[in-house]
Amino acid sequence: MPVLVMRKLTRALVAALIVAILVPSAALAVWPVGTRSSYVSQWYSSHHRAIDIAAPYGTRVVPIRSGRTVFAGWRNNCGGYQVWVSHGNGLYSAYYHLRREVSWRGEYVTGGSETIGYVGATGCATGPHVHLEVWRGYPWASGSYRINPWTYIDSGYYEPYRYR
Numbered sequence: 001m002p003v004l005v006m007r008k009l010t011r012a013l014v015a016a017l018i019v020a021i022l023v024p025s026a027a028l029a030v031w032p033v034g035t036r037s038s039y040v041s042q043w044y045s046s047h048h049r050a051i052d053i054a055a056p057y058g059t060r061v062v063p064i065r066s067g068r069t070v071f072a073g074w075r076n077n078c079g080g081y082q083v084w085v086s087h088g089n090g091l092y093s094a095y096y097h098l099r100r101e102v103s104w105r106g107e108y109v110t111g112g113s114e115t116i117g118y119v120g121a122t123g124c125a126t127g128p129h130v131h132l133e134v135w136r137g138y139p140w141a142s143g144s145y146r147i148n149p150w151t152y153i154d155s156g157y158y159e160p161y162r163y164r
């Protein structure tokens with residue numbers, strides 16, 4: 001095979017690999033409310049296993065990636081109106097303090113685009129924000145635990161380290 005054709009083929013292969021590997025992981029998880037530069041009032045820590053993203057009342061909330069809603073409604077867990085989304089492989093994301101939820105159990109929701117609720121301050125919130133949790137295992141079930149949502153949003157991968 002001529003060298004030039006080989007080079008072209010190699011280049012095409014590398015390009016295909018970049019598209020196949022880098023693009024899906026970059027598109028795996030997105031910021032759920034406002035823009036990525038939104039004001040984060042509280043980051044993830046051992047005292048707060050979530051991130052709080054401040055946003056005006058009524059700002060729409062979208063899932064960090066596609067999945068199926070497993071809970072939408074009110075809970076007496078200080079989270080007020082909330083939506084939990086299953087992303088497969090035992091990964092879940094949960095959005096709290098919503099003014100109202102606009103998803104329902106069993107609904108397929110598209111990451112980054114479908115509105116699942118609106119920012120509020122229901123539950124124990126003192127101001128409008130989204131308290132975002134990412135769970136390994138069904139939220140609040142025994143044996144489940146929370147991981148840093150930022151790591152997940154940023155890279156599309158979760159930290160394997162068990163936090164509690």
Ligand SMILES: [Zn+2]
Nearest residue numbers: 050051052131
């Ligand atoms: Zn919070």
